Amino acid sequence: MASSAESPHEAGKQSFDIVSTYRSLLLSDPELTMPVAAIEALVSLLQNSPSLSTISEILDLLASNAEKLKQSIANPISLSAGTDLFQRYIINSLQRGGPAGAAGDFDAIRAHLLTNGRLFVARAKEARRMIAQTARQFIKVGSTVLTNGGSRVVSAVLQAAAEAQIKETGAPRFRVVYAVSASYKNSYGDGGDTAEGTATVTALRRLAVPVAMISEAAVAYSMGQIDVVLVGAEGVVENGGIISRMGTYQMAVLAKASGKPMYVVAESHKFVRVFPLGQQDIGVDQNVLNFTTKVEEVIETGLLTPKANFASRRIAGESITPDLDGSGYFGKDALHDSKNADFVDYTPPGYISALISENGVLTPSAVSEELIKIWY
Amino acid sequence: MPPAETSQATHDTEPKTSAQPSASQGQPTNGSTATHPSTPGPSSVQAAATPPANEEKLSNAELKKRAKAEKQAKRAQKKADEGVPPTQTGPSNPLRSAQQQQRQRAPPTPREASIPLPSLATTRQQGRQTQSQTRPLPHRLAHSTPQSQQETQVVENKNVALFEHLYKQPRRTTIAGVSKDVYRDVLAEGKSRLKHYAEPADNIQMIESYVTPPGTSLPRNLTLLLSPQIEYLGSCRSLSMSTRNAIRWLKLLINDVDIETAEEKAKSDLCEAIDNFIREKIIIADQLIASMASSKIKDGDTILTYAKSKVVTKTLLQAHAQGTKFKVIVIDSRPLFEGKELVQELAAAGLDVQYSLTHAISHLMQSASKVFLGAHAMLSNGRLYSRIGTAVVAMNASKLAKPVIVCCESIKFTDQLALDSIVTNEIVPPNELLLPEREGQERKQALASWRELPNLQLLDLMYDVTPADYIDMVITEYGSLPPSSVISIYRLSLST
Numbered sequence: 001m002a003s004s005a006e007s008p009h010e011a012g013k014q015s016f017d018i019v020s021t022y023r024s025l026l027l028s029d030p031e032l033t034m035p036v037a038a039i040e041a042l043v044s045l046l047q048n049s050p051s052l053s054t055i056s057e058i059l060d061l062l063a064s065n066a067e068k069l070k071q072s073i074a075n076p077i078s079l080s081a082g083t084d085l086f087q088r089y090i091i092n093s094l095q096r097g098g099p100a101g102a103a104g105d106f107d108a109i110r111a112h113l114l115t116n117g118r119l120f121v122a123r124a125k126e127a128r129r130m131i132a133q134t135a136r137q138f139i140k141v142g143s144t145v146l147t148n149g150g151s152r153v154v155s156a157v158l159q160a161a162a163e164a165q166i167k168e169t170g171a172p173r174f175r176v177v178y179a180v181s182a183s184y185k186n187s188y189g190d191g192g193d194t195a196e197g198t199a200t201v202t203a204l205r206r207l208a209v210p211v212a213m214i215s216e217a218a219v220a221y222s223m224g225q226i227d228v229v230l231v232g233a234e235g236v237v238e239n240g241g242i243i244s245r246m247g248t249y250q251m252a253v254l255a256k257a258s259g260k261p262m263y264v265v266a267e268s269h270k271f272v273r274v275f276p277l278g279q280q281d282i283g284v285d286q287n288v289l290n291f292t293t294k295v296e297e298v299i300e301t302g303l304l305t306p307k308a309n310f311a312s313r314r315i316a317g318e319s320i321t322p323d324l325d326g327s328g329y330f331g332k333d334a335l336h337d338s339k340n341a342d343f344v345d346y347t348p349p350g351y352i353s354a355l356i357s358e359n360g361v362l363t364p365s366a367v368s369e370e371l372i373k374i375w376y
Numbered sequence: 377m378p379p380a381e382t383s384q385a386t387h388d389t390e391p392k393t394s395a396q397p398s399a400s401q402g403q404p405t406n407g408s409t410a411t412h413p414s415t416p417g418p419s420s421v422q423a424a425a426t427p428p429a430n431e432e433k434l435s436n437a438e439l440k441k442r443a444k445a446e447k448q449a450k451r452a453q454k455k456a457d458e459g460v461p462p463t464q465t466g467p468s469n470p471l472r473s474a475q476q477q478q479r480q481r482a483p484p485t486p487r488e489a490s491i492p493l494p495s496l497a498t499t500r501q502q503g504r505q506t507q508s509q510t511r512p513l514p515h516r517l518a519h520s521t522p523q524s525q526q527e528t529q530v531v532e533n534k535n536v537a538l539f540e541h542l543y544k545q546p547r548r549t550t551i552a553g554v555s556k557d558v559y560r561d562v563l564a565e566g567k568s569r570l571k572h573y574a575e576p577a578d579n580i581q582m583i584e585s586y587v588t589p590p591g592t593s594l595p596r597n598l599t600l601l602l603s604p605q606i607e608y609l610g611s612c613r614s615l616s617m618s619t620r621n622a623i624r625w626l627k628l629l630i631n632d633v634d635i636e637t638a639e640e641k642a643k644s645d646l647c648e649a650i651d652n653f654i655r656e657k658i659i660i661a662d663q664l665i666a667s668m669a670s671s672k673i674k675d676g677d678t679i680l681t682y683a684k685s686k687v688v689t690k691t692l693l694q695a696h697a698q699g700t701k702f703k704v705i706v707i708d709s710r711p712l713f714e715g716k717e718l719v720q721e722l723a724a725a726g727l728d729v730q731y732s733l734t735h736a737i738s739h740l741m742q743s744a745s746k747v748f749l750g751a752h753a754m755l756s757n758g759r760l761y762s763r764i765g766t767a768v769v770a771m772n773a774s775k776l777a778k779p780v781i782v783c784c785e786s787i788k789f790t791d792q793l794a795l796d797s798i799v800t801n802e803i804v805p806p807n808e809l810l811l812p813e814r815e816g817q818e819r820k821q822a823l824a825s826w827r828e829l830p831n832l833q834l835l836d837l838m839y840d841v842t843p844a845d846y847i848d849m850v851i852t853e854y855g856s857l858p859p860s861s862v863i864s865i866y867r868l869s870l871s872t
Contacts, residue, residue, distance in 0.1 A: 239849070239858035275849060275856045277672065277746065277779035349858070365860035372864050376854065 016048045018065040019072040031152060034234075035082025035269045036124045038069055042086050043117035046110065055094055055109070062087050075284045075344055077235040077243050081272035088375060089120060127267040127358035128156050135230070135265050135356040136161035141173040143227035146255075148179040148197075148216070149245035151232020153265040155200040158230075162207040176204055176211045177226060179219050181247060216247045220254050229255045229262040236266050236357075238275040238371055239349050240364020243282060246343035252351035261353040268357040271371055276346045286343055448799065449541025534806075534827060536835045542803045614802055617753035617761070618787045625653065661785040661853035662687055669748065669783050669851045670695035677702040677745045680778075682769045684714035685750020687783040689721060692748070696727050703728045705740050709765045711808045711836065734765050737772050747773040749842075751784035756866060757793040758844030758859030760784075761800070764837050770846035779848045782859075786852045789866040797840040806834030 022041040026032055032040075045065055046058070066083035070076035093116055094109070131153055139145055139161040147154050162172040178201055201211050214222055229251060233242035242248070242264050255262045276282045349364035356362075362370065535543050606615075606623055615623070629649055633642050669691040673679060679702055681688050692704055704727055708715030715731065722729045732740055741747075747769065753761040760766065760782055773780045794800050811821050826832055844859040854865055 238856065273855065277781070277848060281672075281674075365858060368857045368861040369864045372854070372857070372861065372868065376868055 016045055018042075018045055018068055021045070022069055022072075031125075031128075033124075033152065033267070033270075034078040035085070035267075036121055038066075038079045038082035039086045039117065039124065039269075040121050041069065042066065042083065043114060043121065046114060046117065058110075058113070059087070059091070062090065075234070075286075077272060077274060077283060077344070078270060080274075081235050081270050084273060085269055085271075085374070086117065086120065089116070124267060124269045127269070128153055130358040131265050131267065131356055132156040132160035134358075134361065135263065136164055138228060138230070138263055138356070139174050140227070141165060141169065144175045144177060144225055146177045146179065146219070146222070146226040146229045146251070146260075147231060148181075148247055148251060149232055150196040150200070151245075151265070153267065154230055154232045155197075155203065157265055158200065158204055158209070159207065162204065162209050166207070172207055172209045174209065176201075176209055177222055178211055178213045179216050179247070179251065180213050181216055181245075216250075219251055223254050223258045223260065226255075226258075226260055229260055231262065231264055233264050233266040233270060234344055235272040235274065236264070236270050236355060236367055237346070238273055238368050240352065240355065240362075240367040241276070241349045242266070242347050242352065242355075243274070243276070243344050244347060246288075246345050249279075249345040249347045249351075252347045256351050262351060264352055264355045266355060266357055268359055268370065271357075271367060271374070273371060273375065279346055282344065282346050284344065288343060445540065449544065532830060534833050536833045538798060539801070539803060539835065539837070541799075542801050542837075617790045617792075618785070621787050621790070622653070622657075626650070657785060657787045657853075661787070662690060664853040665783050665785065665851050666690040666694045668856060669781065670698060670700070672746070672781060672851075673700050673702050675701045678705060678743055679703070680705040680707065680741065680744035680747045680769070680773070681718070682707045682715070682747075682749060682766055683709065683712070683763045684718040685783065687785070688748045688750050689718055691783060692722060692727065693725055696722075696725055703730065705730045705732070705744055707732060707734055707737055707740065707765075707769055709734045711804075712763075714763070734768060737769060741769075741772045741776050741778065744773070744778055747778055747780045749780065749782045751782050751788055752839055753792075754782070754784050754789045754850060754859070754862045755793045755841070756789075756791045756863045757795075758847070758862050759794060760842040760844075760847055760859070761794065761839055762842065764797075764840045767797075767840045767842040767846070770842045774846040780846055782847055782850045784850055784852055786854060786865055786869040789852075789862055789869060791863065791866055794841050797837065801840075802838035804836040804838055806836045809834050809836045 018041055021044055022037055025037040025040050026034070029037075042062060042065065045061070049061060062083075066080075066087060069083060070080055073079060090113060093113065135157040139158070145158065147158070158176060161174065165172045165174065178197055180197065201213060204211050212222075231242075231244060231248050231251070233244045233248075235243040237243060244264075252262050274283055349367075352364050354361050355364060355367060357370075359370065629646065633646065637645070665687050669687070673691075673695040677700075679692065681692070681704065695702065704722055706715045706719050706722070706729060708719075708731065710733070719729050719731045730740070749760065749762060749766055749770065751760055751762050755761055760770070762782075770780050792800075806826075810823050810826070813821060813824070823829075823834070826834055847859045849856050850859055850862065852865060854868065857865065
């Protein structure tokens with residue numbers, strides 16, 4: 001977020017559209033997360049900008065395009081984790097010196113950056129598999145897991161756990177309770193296929209894992225039968241709290257009140273240097289509380305219409321086409337579920353028992369140390 | 377500290393006699409550098425002569441307790457004086473001012489009361505030696521000799537027992553007796569520190585004066601030369617965390633100077649490094665913190681702050697200058713009233729300020745949206761060591777789930793830790809708690825003669841420790857972090 005919008009470098013802009021590259025990357029691979037897609041987009045940006053001749057030009061170009069990307073979507077937290085990390089990574093590898101560092105000739109530097117950038121993307125993709133291997137041990141035989149949202153890491157973890165238990169005992173011996181946002185029913189009426197996480201539920205049921213789908217309003221009711229809460233995150237913030245799908249915070253509060261452990265699975269490229277002090281300080285203007293006295297609003301827009309709010313904000317601010325399909329958000333999944341996909345909330349670190357990243361199991365307070373390691 | 381505990385502890389050590397006001401403050405008690413029954417009445421002599429029996433009367437538990445307290449105090453003291461030889465005398469000194477007057481005459485003696493001092497066998501010391509050997513904690517004696525109660529004119533110990541170890545901290549009041557090696561600039565700095573209890577965040581600047589005057593000394597001698605300066609500063613008031621960090625850094629720097637380096641070059645290098653250090657660690661750090669912290673202030677916020685911190689002041693002024701519309705509540709406390717200064721500054725800048733004392737905290741906290749606090753030090757366990765009263769403010773904020781933000785330069789980070797405000801602290805002469813006498817006032821202030829009132833002790837501490845649970849965010853020049861990361865930033869700042 002250190003990047004500035006008014007970067008002087010405009011050369012790459014005409015020939016290369018970072019936003020469309022980013023979108024097509026997301027659409028082409030449903031397994032891709034926003035930060036990784038952003039990093040990949042930046043790598044191909046470097047590749048497609050042969051006119052660069054100085055390091056500061058590279059940095060300017062990266063900064064301006066990262067900012068453009070952030071502007072193009074409503075909630076840039078997850079994305080900015082990727083772009084910030086990549087920018088930092090580039091600076092670090094430039095500072096290192098040697099033939100590929102600041103001392104070397106410029107083409108070598110560029111080649112080095114490109115290979116490094118690819119390596120970076122490859123590692124980020126590998127992370128999910130590693131997390132699944134670690135986190136599945138937290139799902140004990142006979143336990144019931146509560147989850148929500150459309151996190152691909154959570155999905156990977158649950159499937160890995162099912163597969164591991166099938167291998168050991170012949171059948172998966174845990175159950176899943178999937179809290180589904182109530183508002184999608186308001187928007188679609190028919191529910192069913194359109195629910196976020198439907199793909200995960202289907203995959204789990206195919207593996208013979210019993211899955212119950214409940215509305216978010218039923219979380220407190222069900223909590224007594226839950227053994228462990230497992231959620232993904234859009235961003236892991238500096239104090240170890242998470243920014244995640246709206247409803248995660250209240251789930252965390254309920255879990256804590258019932259004494260159930262809550263684990264967060266997130267790749268370390270989602271660690272972001274953001275430090276919210278509360279829900280209003282996330283850095284995204286969500287306008288959740290939309291007070292009105294117009295009676296017809298209820299009928300027109302339902303209870304939760306982030307789309308309307310975001311669209312108005314974006315159209316007012318910039319010339320970028322509103323991301324009405326929500327694909328900027330959660331990739332392909334979100335295409336079907338744009339109505340409620342956009343809202344996020346912030347869960348303070350006190351509610352989180354542990355964070356599981358590809359670097360292992362971390363306490364929330366270790367996040368800041370990981371970030372310090374990356375940044376200094 | 378919970379009041380219940382205080383009162384209990386106080387009660388516990390209370391002498392049963394009603395103390396006579398004979399040796400009230402400032403009375404130059406004939407040569408007794410040390411402690412106390414300074415009025416040499418016949419009965420007190422008698423008391424001093426009968427001690428072994430009294431000593432035996434103490435129960436084992438009591439002895440143990442006392443030994444433990446002494447040990448703890450010693451340890452704290454040692455830690456506090458790192459590198460500073462003990463300049464302080466004797467066991468518990470009930471009469472601070474008397475002691476202070478005497479200190480310049482007193483040669484440095486070991487703190488340990490029970491160690492005999494054969495080499496210092498002047499009559500004065502002898503007298504003290506007997507006293508300290510036989511009656512390490514005089515009020516105990518009074519307690520255990522009921523038969524002599526009626527006639528004994530024992531001076532009541534006016535120190536709060538739980539904080540006994542803190543009274544031993546040096547506090548120099550005059551410059552008499554200072555080693556001639558101490559430079560004039562340092563002397564002046566020390567003197568100003570006596571006047572201003574508010575520790576200036578940048579008192580590292582004094583180091584500049586250590587180095588610039590050394591004249592003809594070689595770099596190697598510099599370290600030797602430094603110790604009396606540091607010792608002197610330490611004797612004025614115990615050194616702050618930032619000063620200690622800076623001194624440690626400076627000593628390392630001097631040690632690293634190549635002995636071959638030409639003197640002029642070594643000196644200019646050192647001065648440059650010191651200048652850079654001050655710029656980086658204080659001036660730039662403050663600016664960075666202020667700009668980061670002011671971005672946390674949003675339109676419509678009500679910021680609550682306590683006493684006065686330089687960085688917080690800067691932050692508020694910067695946020696105001698940036699055009700953010702917010703209100704400020706300044707909570708202040710006696711006897712320092714540092715907040716008044718802050719209020720003036722803010723009001724002069726055109727900010728909307730409300731001022732109140734700590735008693736209104738639970739009420740005012742409800743209208744606050746964020747709390748900004750300054751720091752004297754950030755301890756390695758994430759706790760905040762700051763002006764006394766900070767913990768109450770932070771506790772109230774966290775009870776109402778208001779975010780508590782600490783602004784603190786990384787130079788104030790330390791690897792020390794504290795669990796309470798008892799072991800490490802600083803005591804202010806309790807007279808400062810009294811209200812000043814007003815002109816033409818008929819009645820005296822209620823506590824004006826508190827030293828004569830039996831069973832009364834006043835306690836005025838400088839700092840307290842705020843638990844890490846009450847702190848949401850620490851803003852340093854490295855960025856904002858949770859209090860749990862203090863130790864990693866400390867390591868980081870050591871390495872850079």
